[in-house]
Amino acid sequence: MTDTAPDQLDDTVWVEKASLIDSIPRPVQIASVAVVFITVWQLITLSDLVPPIILPTPLETWNDMMFVGANVLSGGYMLDSLWTTVKTVLYGYALAIAIGLTLGIIVGETAFGERAIMPYLVAIDTMPKVAFAPLFVAWLGFDIDSKVALAAFIATFPIVVGTAAGLHAPDANARMLFKTMGASRWQTLYKMKLPTGLPQIFTGLKIGSVGVMAGAITGEFLGGGNGFGELIRVAASQLNTPRVFSLILYLSLVGLALFAATSYAQRVLVFWHKDRVIGAEG
Amino acid sequence: MTDTAPDQLDDTVWVEKASLIDSIPRPVQIASVAVVFITVWQLITLSDLVPPIILPTPLETWNDMMFVGANVLSGGYMLDSLWTTVKTVLYGYALAIAIGLTLGIIVGETAFGERAIMPYLVAIDTMPKVAFAPLFVAWLGFDIDSKVALAAFIATFPIVVGTAAGLHAPDANARMLFKTMGASRWQTLYKMKLPTGLPQIFTGLKIGSVGVMAGAITGEFLGGGNGFGELIRVAASQLNTPRVFSLILYLSLVGLALFAATSYAQRVLVFWHKDRVIGAEG
């Protein structure tokens, strides 16, 4: 019609920009962040900003990680420590899930729970948990029990919040449907509300999985035992910062594994939920 | 038609049970939970399960709270401590909000952020933050700066997660609408995604408000200063458990206040969102 009309090749110019950075494969992206991170770290240690007994160099840390890794793999004492901490974390997580789901159901299902119990849970959660460590030790002794309790204590709150929110998720239709079928409160909870709320419950579980790590280490800091927390403490008191950092990095791998396991459980259990799960892929 | 048909009075028997417990006014419910709680506490202290230097009686704690309250109200040294801690908490919260929103936008808006940065944030969050305290002290000194940094560090992660989730909240319609209006990425973010995601962002902020308390106290435990954390440490080293408990209870009031303020801000800012906000009602 008019000679200003371009041919189709021109039109494709405004195709949704497949952003350059997003076309890089994920492992490369992750590695590149690591490179930036380690470079900054190296630069800080090269400068005179921080003495080495506060921040070790990446290389020192890497060497120490090799040492720790070798000790763990050869079944040395660090393997025992790691296993103690992992046990604490797993038991603590299991306990937190049990208590968190129960309290979450009470809070989410009953007006009394939401109105009268929830404020106390919030209040308890704002308290420094550290102060409760002696109580747990007094009741449960110096075995991992007391650390399990502290770990569970820290991880429980997000699970409660997630569960309560999950139970509010089903829409009026689903509730009504269950009413028409004459379902009991328990059936409604078990067959409808809990499955429907699983995505929110898993959000709580994922936050909890991070908290349980923090709790276990705090417990080991305060109440002894022979876990990784104790190793960090010894290393810190010896001002062996490369060791401190390498132990922390291993711990964060354990934490990531727990987080990833939770995400994986979510993908398997909530197979119908196609939404993106933040930070949970692969 | 038939004499088995009951009159209406009978029919009302199956009216939705206005559960007895739910008809009690909320303050009474809250008070009753407190009574149960304190009774159990009292029974534990009366039994021989726990010595008084581990768990004080409710009365001792109450008396000590009166003492601390009087000191604070009369402008004593505890008022200074309280003010230091409150300042730390407020600055830390502000910093966490600034960093959390920024990172949350990066993670929520860019595939790079979600795929490459988020895993690091998860990893960092699983690390025992305590180990970073000396770093912060080394960089920022003994003033409240180092505690502010630790508090912000702990509170940032949930804000990141909440913000990223909030940015995913708008539906396809809203996105399309903004596209038809030729809105820039920034306009879409600022005028649509952020307001739409406010409820999730506030969920993150509320969890963060709880974390910031924990962070401030941890910082004061580890890096001096003269806040409430220091007072707790002094009391703990003297095994003055009533004082420890009463200080913790005051702190939890501060934490509740921050949580309540956040909930209030949510109600004001998200005035259109009528959903129940867990644990947040007046």
Add this chain to the structure above:
Amino acid sequence: GTGLSQELREITFAQPSASAINSFPVYVAIGEGYFAEEGLEVQVETVNGSGSVLQALAAGQADFGRPGPGPLLTARARGVDAVFIYNVAARANFGLMVEEDSPYQTPEDLAGKVVGTGTADGAEVGFARNVLSSAGMSPGEDYELLTVGDGGPATAAFLRDEIAAYSASVADAAVLGQRGVALRDITPAEFARFFGNGLVTMGDTIRDEPELIEKFVRAFMKGQKFAMDEANREASLDHFAAGFPQEIEDRDFASALFTAVRSKSVPLETDKGLGYLPPAVWEEWQASLIANGDLPAPLDDLNAAFTNDFVTKISAELE
């Protein structure tokens, strides 16, 4: 007045525990104005244990600190040029404690038992090992060590019969005693030579500003002397209250604690004056750290880890 304070130089002192009594010479020197007389204004900061004190010194955040000798040697092994300049806890401020009514009288009685240890320092662990190995026992075979933390958990450990003895700082034991958990020290007297925490500063400071160190040590020593005079007990307590009001709220309690802590700062060898560091005991400390695995090998120059120059000079001055 303000005119004076403008000329004062700000100095940061890092202590490893939240207590004015444990750092009593500093608080007395502040309260009596000894630091001000030297042109110094001292700010005390509490961190978490000796390790953190040394980190704060190394980072330049603190000018002086009060760590233990063990952590100092470990830090030196890691290249931190921190130097011990004043022996504050001149007698061992650790002890092997048992319950008052328990049958144990000597370290040998603890054979086959569990010994609890307290703080994160690790110093009391070394101390306990020293005492027990002198009694011919080795850890893991003849006795077990269990980390029980301090205060409440330690009490719980006794109540639950999880430990027979507790290697603790004198201050901790005194607090427990005051709170109704009476403990008895079964450490043989000869272990008193294992001195505890003292004044530490960085080697740079010693080289660059020896006069600053002299000023600090002078005021510090005056503070200690003042506090050791029983007549000044109430005045000292008042000075503590200025620093840690909460610690002195229960004055009798605080006073008893002060007595216990102060008694450990009395030098074993009175002729050498306050703050003197016996080189032979440094050798012993180093040996025990190596035995514990805290140090891989002897330091190249152990004598660089401490100096008696300042205490000797100031002691003579103040005679």
Add this chain to the structure above:
Amino acid sequence: MMATARVSQLRASTGGETVYELTGVGKTYARNRVRALEGISLSLERGSFSSVIGSSGCGKSTLLKIMAGLIPPSQGRVTINNQPVRGPRRDIGMMFQHATLFPWRTTIENVLLPIEIRDGKAAAKAAWGRGEKLLDLVGLGGFESVYPDELSGGMAQRAAICRMLVTQPDMILLDEPFSALDEISRDFMNMELQRICTETNATAFLVTHSIAEAVILSDRVYVLAPRPGRIAEVVEIDLPRPRTLDMITTPKFGALVERIRTRLDKGDFE
């Protein structure tokens, strides 16, 4: 009102035994501040198909909920087979605008859910064959073990019909069951619904916004007037059965639609 039975071509609104009866039913909400319904009386005969039509908010869903025993009426009496309705009942099936299939259950597990809820898993297993037959009936044979997110909107609604029918209710209550579907699917589903009701001889009561839908399906249309909801007119639909979509263009159909349209209060839209 005992009329003689007519031939089945025309399902009579006056013939047969009364299954369901409402007498003077009223409902107020919010502590008597909202009067949602007032003086509703109607009786439904076995095998009949009735509709209720009315503007948004006039109380249609409220009426259906009362009939289903989901909420109690404030006044009046509700009986099914001469027994008072006091809560959800096995002999009443209900369906809503959204299929609400649960995504973690396969299609047949969704269909058998009411049996599982009432009689347990074993009973649901035993009823597997019945579920399959129902799915066949609505054209979903072979989709038994498919999860709902693989079903289209129309297929999901058909599965919801099966779920409603699996307990073999005497009475089925439908609250705008197909209004979320597109027009063509909706016409088709309405014809399916007619067929299924005939085959199972169910008594049906339909809430709808669509005049055409009400007319094409029903023996009798109740027009509700709003605030408070009350029966403004009862329109007998004497079109022959089975109904077909062609009837929509007949003058008789047009006249019935016109009659209902003029009766509906248009005040809402000013």
Add this chain to the structure above:
Amino acid sequence: MMATARVSQLRASTGGETVYELTGVGKTYARNRVRALEGISLSLERGSFSSVIGSSGCGKSTLLKIMAGLIPPSQGRVTINNQPVRGPRRDIGMMFQHATLFPWRTTIENVLLPIEIRDGKAAAKAAWGRGEKLLDLVGLGGFESVYPDELSGGMAQRAAICRMLVTQPDMILLDEPFSALDEISRDFMNMELQRICTETNATAFLVTHSIAEAVILSDRVYVLAPRPGRIAEVVEIDLPRPRTLDMITTPKFGALVERIRTRLDKGDFE
């Protein structure tokens, strides 16, 4: 194709100047695995009203998105006023099934949003009067500072119409704009839409599932066949204007509906 202008009673599909033109437009999704559209050519004249009808998934929304410049076509050429469409444009207004008013903005702030986005807050403030006039036009005068949650579904859609019109587009694109409303509101809104289009002399292109809706509103109905979406038939609607709801019961209307219905592929529902 230069026909003579007719009287305005019958808005001619052949008269006037061409506003919008598609030539051989096709679209494949998912790296060429889904062929959503193929060989769509059509041209729209100023002031005309056209509809596209087709079964679910046949590509109607895809077509509209291409026309709006939201997604690029895979083949073919799209022009408005002889300029190529390469992205969202100020002279194209668009509306969807959901009003999507933002709850934190008052009604008029929502209406002025496109101006605020394109020209800033000051321009939006300057256009306040125009926004008010538009709200008056659709019967929402007085609701300027009300928040959307106080509006009914129909009122919200009317506000969305204002938002679409506020930039005075040459072309308006409507994707099932009223299908979430009940039948009566929908009829009413359709009559409103007709009135507004006439008053603003806008060129309109409507996607709908409803045959009746397409017939009552349009000068021309494009029937789309699915997989891949292509124009199966173009039906000229020569009913007189302005159209009224009474026309629905006329035989001519019935015949047009019937013609489109038979043309629509019913294969989806087996």
